[in-house]
Amino acid sequence: MADLFDSADSSTESTNSSAKATEYFHPGTHAPLAVRMRPRTLDEVVGQQHVLGQGSPLRRLIDGRGDTSVILYGPPGTGKTTVASLISTTSGRHFEALSALSSGVKEVREVIEKARKRLVIGENTVLFIDEVHRFSKNQQDALLAAVENRTVLLVAATTENPSFSVVSPLLSRSLLVQLKPLADNDIGMLLDRATADERGFGGVFSLSSDARSQLIALAAGDARRALTYFEAAAESRDDEEHVTLEDVSRSIDKAVVRYDRDGDQHYDVTSAFIKSIRGSDPDAAMHYLARMMVAGEDPRFITRRLVILASEDIGIADPTALHTAVAAHQAVSFIGMPEAELTLGQAVLHLATAPKSNAVTTAVRKAVADVEQGKGTTVPAHLRDGHYAGAKQLGNAVGYKYPHDDSYGVVTQQYLPDDITDAEYYQPTDHGNERDIASRLSTLRAIVRGRRPRG
Numbered sequence: 001m002a003d004l005f006d007s008a009d010s011s012t013e014s015t016n017s018s019a020k021a022t023e024y025f026h027p028g029t030h031a032p033l034a035v036r037m038r039p040r041t042l043d044e045v046v047g048q049q050h051v052l053g054q055g056s057p058l059r060r061l062i063d064g065r066g067d068t069s070v071i072l073y074g075p076p077g078t079g080k081t082t083v084a085s086l087i088s089t090t091s092g093r094h095f096e097a098l099s100a101l102s103s104g105v106k107e108v109r110e111v112i113e114k115a116r117k118r119l120v121i122g123e124n125t126v127l128f129i130d131e132v133h134r135f136s137k138n139q140q141d142a143l144l145a146a147v148e149n150r151t152v153l154l155v156a157a158t159t160e161n162p163s164f165s166v167v168s169p170l171l172s173r174s175l176l177v178q179l180k181p182l183a184d185n186d187i188g189m190l191l192d193r194a195t196a197d198e199r200g201f202g203g204v205f206s207l208s209s210d211a212r213s214q215l216i217a218l219a220a221g222d223a224r225r226a227l228t229y230f231e232a233a234a235e236s237r238d239d240e241e242h243v244t245l246e247d248v249s250r251s252i253d254k255a256v257v258r259y260d261r262d263g264d265q266h267y268d269v270t271s272a273f274i275k276s277i278r279g280s281d282p283d284a285a286m287h288y289l290a291r292m293m294v295a296g297e298d299p300r301f302i303t304r305r306l307v308i309l310a311s312e313d314i315g316i317a318d319p320t321a322l323h324t325a326v327a328a329h330q331a332v333s334f335i336g337m338p339e340a341e342l343t344l345g346q347a348v349l350h351l352a353t354a355p356k357s358n359a360v361t362t363a364v365r366k367a368v369a370d371v372e373q374g375k376g377t378t379v380p381a382h383l384r385d386g387h388y389a390g391a392k393q394l395g396n397a398v399g400y401k402y403p404h405d406d407s408y409g410v411v412t413q414q415y416l417p418d419d420i421t422d423a424e425y426y427q428p429t430d431h432g433n434e435r436d437i438a439s440r441l442s443t444l445r446a447i448v449r450g451r452r453p454r455g
Contacts, residue, residue, distance in 0.1 A: 032227075032228065032231065033194060033200060033227045033228070033230065033231040034077075034223070034224040034227040034228055034231075036199045036200065037190065037193065037194050037197065037199055037200055037227055038081070038082055038085060039082050039085075039086070040089075041086070042059070042062055042063075042086060044193075045079065045082060045083075045086075046182065046186040046189050046190060046223075047078075047079065047180070047182040047183060047186040048078070048079055048083075048179055048180065050180070051177050051178075051179065057070075057175050057177075058070065058083065058175070058177050061087050061153075061175075062083070062086045062087055064092055064093075067150055067153065068153075068174070068175045069147045069152075069153055069154035069155070069156075069173060069174040069175065070087075070154070070155055070156070070174060070175045070176075070177055071132065071154075071156045071157075071158065071162050071166060071170075071171070071174045071175070071176050071177070072084065072155070072156065072157045072158070072177050072179060073157075073158050073159075073160075073161065073162050073176060073177065073178050073179065074159070074178055074179030074180060074181075075159060075179075075181055075221065075222065076159055076222055076224060076225070077182075077219075077221070077222030077223045077224035077225050077226075078179040078180060078181060078182060078221070078222070078223070079179055079182075079223065080130075080157035080158075080179060081130065081157060083155075083177075083179075084128050084130075084155045084157060087126060087153075087155050088126045088128060088155070093123070093124040093125055093126045093153060094115070094118055094123055094124065094125045094126065095125075095126050095128070096111050096114070096115070096125055096126065096127045096128070096152075097127075097128045097129070097130075098111060098127065098128070098129050099130070099131075100129060100130065100131045100132060100133075100134035100135050100139075101131070101134060103139070104139065105138055105139055105142045108139055108142045108143060109142060111125075111127060111152070112142075112143075112146040112151055112152060115127070115146065115151050115152045116146075116151050119151060124150075124153060125151070125152045125153065126152070126153045126155055127143075127146075127152040127153065127154050127155070128155045128156075128157075129154065129155075129156045129157070130156075130157050131157065131158060131159070132156035132157065132158050132165075132166060133158040133159070133160040133162070133165035133166065137167055140166065140167045140170050141167060141169070141170075143170060144169050144170060144173065147170065147173045147174065148173050154174060156174070161267075162176060180221075181220065181221025181222065182219075182221045182222070182223055183221070184216050186223075187215075187216045187219045187221070187223065187226045188212065188216055190223050190226060190227065191207060191212055191215055191216070191226060191227075191230055192207075192212075194227055194230060195207050201234060205234070205237070205239075205240065205241050205242055205243060206241065206242050206243070207230070207242075207243045208242055208243065208244050208245060210244075210245040211233065211243050211244050211245045211247065211248045214245055214248050214249070215229055215230055215233070215248060218248075218252060229248065229251070229252050230243070232251040232252060233247040233248045233250075233251045233252070234247075235251070236250055236251045269288055269291055269292060270288075270292070270305065272284070272288050273285060273288035273289060273292065273302075273305070274305060274309060276288060276352070277306075277309060277313070277348065277351050277352045278309065278313045278356065280352060280353065280356060281352065282348070282349050282352035282353055285348050285349075285351075285352040286345065286348060286349070289302070289344060289345065289348050293337070293338075293341055293344070299332040299336075299337055299340050299344060300329065300332060300333065302332075302344060303325065303328045303329035303332055303344070303347070304329065306325040306328060306329070306347055306348070306351060307322070307325040307326055307329055309325070309351060310322040310324070310325040310326075310351060311360055311361075312358065312360070312361050313356055313357075313358055313361075314351060314354050314355070314356055314357060315357045315358070315359055315360035315361070315434075316357065316359065316360065316428065316433055316434055316437060317354065317355040317356060317357035317359075317429060317431045317432035317433055317434045318354040318355055318432050318433060319433060320350075321350060321351055321354045324346075324347050324350045324351070325347055325351065327347075328343050328344060328346070328347035331343045332344065354432070355431035355432025355433070355434075356431060357428070357429045357431050357432070357434050359426060359427055359428050359429055359434065360426075362425075362426075362427065363425040363426040363427070364425075366423075366425045367423075367425045370420060370423065375417075375419060375420050376416075376417045376419065376420055377417045377418050377419050378417065379417065380414050380415070380416075380417065380418070381394075381395045381396060381397075381398065381399075382397060382398060382399040382400040382401075382413075382414075383397075383400065383415065384396035384397055385397065386398070386400075400413075401413050408447075410444060410447050410448065411447075411448070412447060412448060412449070412450040413448060414449075415448070421449070422449075424445070426441070428441060
């Protein structure tokens with residue numbers, strides 16, 4: 001065994017590992033500004049103090065005193081790779097990295113086997129996997145034993161909610177750390193550091209206050225985006241001594257919308273969109289609609305959600321809401337974008353300002369709940385089908401009262417099964433059209449159920 005793992009090879013491998021980690025996270029002066037400015041020590045990290053405080057599990061990992069694998073979850077540009085680099089370069093462990101796009105189960109097992117051999121000589125391994133949500137279930141399952149036995153210290157990063165993208169056994173074996181978008185002050189500190197630091201622009205020029213404010217606004221909490229835009233503006237500046245607002249505007253056509261059509265932001269923005277309409281805030285609804293449209297969301301996806309909402313949250317309080325939603329769905333199908341933006345806007349404003357009622361939703365759920373609980377005996381005989389030979393001999397349709405034969409169009413008659421004759425599933429609100437329905441429904445129920453005469 002000593003022949004296989006002699007101390008000289010171990011020392012060389014450890015040195016190579018440190019260099020490998022440094023090269024992976026800090027590839028050199030040719031790298032983009034965002035990579036060059038990646039923090040090399042914990043003191044350089046801005047933001048995320050909710051998970052980096054003294055004594056926190058993540059800080060212990062970075063200090064080399066922790067042994068729990070970690071899954072870093074958060075939007076782009078919040079420091080996931082930075083934290084991984086600090087864990088890898090300061091813990092003294094061997095560093096390995098796998099790409100979720102190019103690695104399969106075979107590569108995972110090879111890394112684990114190498115890590116297992118290193119343990120024999122007392123050397124631990126950090127395995128970094130970026131975009132772990134792209135790993136298949138089989139690839140993630142291949143990690144389980146190694147993570148549980150601490151053959152490797154897994155540091156995985158993902159922009160998607162791990163609850164949906166990471167298998168439960170791997171989640172339960174790891175510390176889940178959620179990183180948040182950086183505050184404006186944090187982004188400002190990064191821009192100032194990049195302006196002055198030798199890894200950045202080394203103080204060769206200054207960043208005007210209005211350009212700085214614009215970069216902070218465009219970044220939307222994403223450090224990588226802020227530095228990428230800054231670098232683009234610096235490269236296109238007219239004045240050798242300053243980066244101005246004009247430089248920023250010229251180099252960046254528009255902010256990259258924080259919206260991933262296939263990721264967690266997709267669901268968050270969609271949720272906020274629906275809740276804004278339900279909450280009768282047309283301005284917020286238009287904001288989230290704009291985010292989806294600018295990001296290239298399929299307009300048919302949007303209108304399908306509007307059709308659902310029209311019944312779920314408005315219903316009979318404004319019966320025309322469903323008509324508008326269905327019409328919008330049909331219109332975007334043959335108009336297409338960008339012209340359909342106006343159609344979507346009209347539909348959203350109609351639904352957001354319409355009176356709200358979930359009475360339809362409640363009525364359906366109550367009725368379904370009764371059926372699922374076994375309530376509702378046989379259909380009353382007078383309501384059964386009587387259009388076949390022998391039906392009357394069975395008593396079917398006998399005694400049925402045809403409402404249109406009555407001058408009021410409403411007759412006293414049992415429609416519900418015997419065991420739920422008093423069920424009242426629909427309870428109209430006093431919003432919009434349902435105000436009129438409420439009083440009329442009270443009269444209809446009284447007549448139909450024989451509680452009072454007509455007139």
